[in-house]
Amino acid sequence: MSLHVSSTGQALAHPHVFLETEIEIEFNEQGLKGVWQEWTFDEYQSSWIINQYNIDQEGEISSQELDRLYRETFENLKHYDFFTMVIVGDEKIPATEIEDFSVKIQDGLAIYSFFVPFDIQINQGKQELFILVYDESYFCQVFFPPEEIGFKGDTSSWEIDYTTQKKSDLTFYFGMVTPEAIKLSITPL
Amino acid sequence: MTSRTLAILILGLIFFLPWASYSQSPFQAPPEQPEEKKEQGFNPVDLVPGWIKEKGQQAMAGIMAWQHQIRQKAGAYARQIREDPWGSAFWSYLGLAFAYGVIHALGPGHGKAFVGTYFLSRKASVKQGLMVGSVMSFLHVLSAIILVLGVYFIFKTGGMGPLDQAEARMQKISAGLIFLVGLFLAWKSGRAMLHGGTGECGCCSTRGDNKSLLSLALAVGLVPCPGAALILFFSITLDIMFAGLVAMVFLAAGLSLVTVSFALAALFARNLLARATTAGSIISPRLYHLPAMLGAVLISLLGIALYFNPIL
Numbered sequence: 001m002s003l004h005v006s007s008t009g010q011a012l013a014h015p016h017v018f019l020e021t022e023i024e025i026e027f028n029e030q031g032l033k034g035v036w037q038e039w040t041f042d043e044y045q046s047s048w049i050i051n052q053y054n055i056d057q058e059g060e061i062s063s064q065e066l067d068r069l070y071r072e073t074f075e076n077l078k079h080y081d082f083f084t085m086v087i088v089g090d091e092k093i094p095a096t097e098i099e100d101f102s103v104k105i106q107d108g109l110a111i112y113s114f115f116v117p118f119d120i121q122i123n124q125g126k127q128e129l130f131i132l133v134y135d136e137s138y139f140c141q142v143f144f145p146p147e148e149i150g151f152k153g154d155t156s157s158w159e160i161d162y163t164t165q166k167k168s169d170l171t172f173y174f175g176m177v178t179p180e181a182i183k184l185s186i187t188p189l
Numbered sequence: 190m191t192s193r194t195l196a197i198l199i200l201g202l203i204f205f206l207p208w209a210s211y212s213q214s215p216f217q218a219p220p221e222q223p224e225e226k227k228e229q230g231f232n233p234v235d236l237v238p239g240w241i242k243e244k245g246q247q248a249m250a251g252i253m254a255w256q257h258q259i260r261q262k263a264g265a266y267a268r269q270i271r272e273d274p275w276g277s278a279f280w281s282y283l284g285l286a287f288a289y290g291v292i293h294a295l296g297p298g299h300g301k302a303f304v305g306t307y308f309l310s311r312k313a314s315v316k317q318g319l320m321v322g323s324v325m326s327f328l329h330v331l332s333a334i335i336l337v338l339g340v341y342f343i344f345k346t347g348g349m350g351p352l353d354q355a356e357a358r359m360q361k362i363s364a365g366l367i368f369l370v371g372l373f374l375a376w377k378s379g380r381a382m383l384h385g386g387t388g389e390c391g392c393c394s395t396r397g398d399n400k401s402l403l404s405l406a407l408a409v410g411l412v413p414c415p416g417a418a419l420i421l422f423f424s425i426t427l428d429i430m431f432a433g434l435v436a437m438v439f440l441a442a443g444l445s446l447v448t449v450s451f452a453l454a455a456l457f458a459r460n461l462l463a464r465a466t467t468a469g470s471i472i473s474p475r476l477y478h479l480p481a482m483l484g485a486v487l488i489s490l491l492g493i494a495l496y497f498n499p500i501l
């Protein structure tokens with residue numbers, strides 16, 4: 001049992017923000033290097049981001065504004081593990097940092113791209129890993145996993161199978177929402 | 190205390206008391222108690238049977254996907270409205286707001302439990318059902334409009350954080366008022382029971398009177414409708430404030446439709462029951478007021494539950 005006590009802090013009408021995810025899982029010789037993510041925000045949140053940070057029609061944003069956007073609308077997610085977690089066996093490994101943050105605009109929607117390093121070594125014959133992206137405070141409805149999952153990096157060293165699985169021990173929001181994980185089975189070649 | 194000072198007091202409570210315990214945007218504010226991620230042994234949710242939880246979760250997932258689609262649609266309409274304020278997109282936007290109102294009202298909250306309880310337990314007229322359902326719904330939306338415009342013009346903020354916190358605060362105040370209205374109704378029923386008789390003398394009737402109905406409508410409707418707040422807030426963000434304000438009327442109409450339907454359904458159910466149980470039987474005069482008493486107590490209990498569980 002590891003349900004997070006959120007008491008009555010959660011307010012009505014959650015979620016406020018909807019985000020669709022894309023993910024690419026990167027491997028290196030040691031194992032799982034990390035995950036590349038793209039978060040596409042809904043129309044409303046997107047137009048707020050675009051207005052607030054003066055992003056032009058072509059999706060151009062000045063480096064100053066990008067800094068401000070990062071500080072004001074993303075950096076704080078470190079308190080929320082950037083909504084990203086890997087589970088290996090019984091061990092939960094939350095994201096602690098991100099790299100290569102950028103923003104683009106596509107069809108009027110704002111898209112955040114970034115890399116979450118994990119550096120998980122895989123020594124055994126076969127290793128099972130779960131990757132989850134969800135917001136336990138339920139301010140955001142995160143649509144995860146995406147239909148297609150990408151792999152990159154040193155994929156030739158590993159045999160990688162994947163499926164998706166609901167993690168019922170992580171159910172949140174008054175028992176109403178159960179996050180779904182990408183379940184990876186990795187065998188060294 | 191005049192109603193004006195009361196209004197100022199409530200506004201003060203909403204905006205200026207510390208908001209320590211309410212949730213904020215994870216994009217912008219640190220979590221309230223970052224260190225309090227603790228293991229726990231018992232969660233009331235665990236008592237719910239698995240299959241119900243699963244159905245609930247499926248329904249939730251469906252509603253989320255649907256809401257997401259609605260947002261995309263509304264966003265597309267909003268863009269068109271900016272280019273052509275009176276074009277077909279404007280009317281589609283209003284239609285969408287009405288549909289949103291109906292479906293939003295079917296979700297948790299919006300006073301269905303209260304009108305249901307009230308009209309099941311008390312004799313009342315169809316007119317009263319119509320009145321309380323629509324007053325509650327329009328007030329619910331009006332409260333959201335005041336809140337959003339207040340947050341927008343006073344705080345000049347684009348974030349949803351303050352809105353969310355104010356909503357949570359209003360919810361608590363409303364829950365407290367509902368509790369009090371329930372107590373008042375219970376007190377009236379108690380007096381009627383002691384007084385005896387099924388008579389409808391002014392001092393202790395348990396018929397639905399307009400005053401108590403309006404108090405209930407006010408207490409419940411005080412909470413800003415989160416769906417309305419969201420649509421108006423984003424209409425402002427998308428630079429179509431006028432269309433957003435008109436959409437509020439349609440949304441409120443959608444809410445009313447559902448709330449009034451619940452009120453009338455409860456009212457007719459009560460009438461049927463009353464006819465079936467009183468035909469040819471002698472009911473003790475004291476028992477005659479029992480349903481009204483139970484209903485009043487239930488309303489108070491719902492008020493307490495609402496205070497502690499914001500998604501009721």
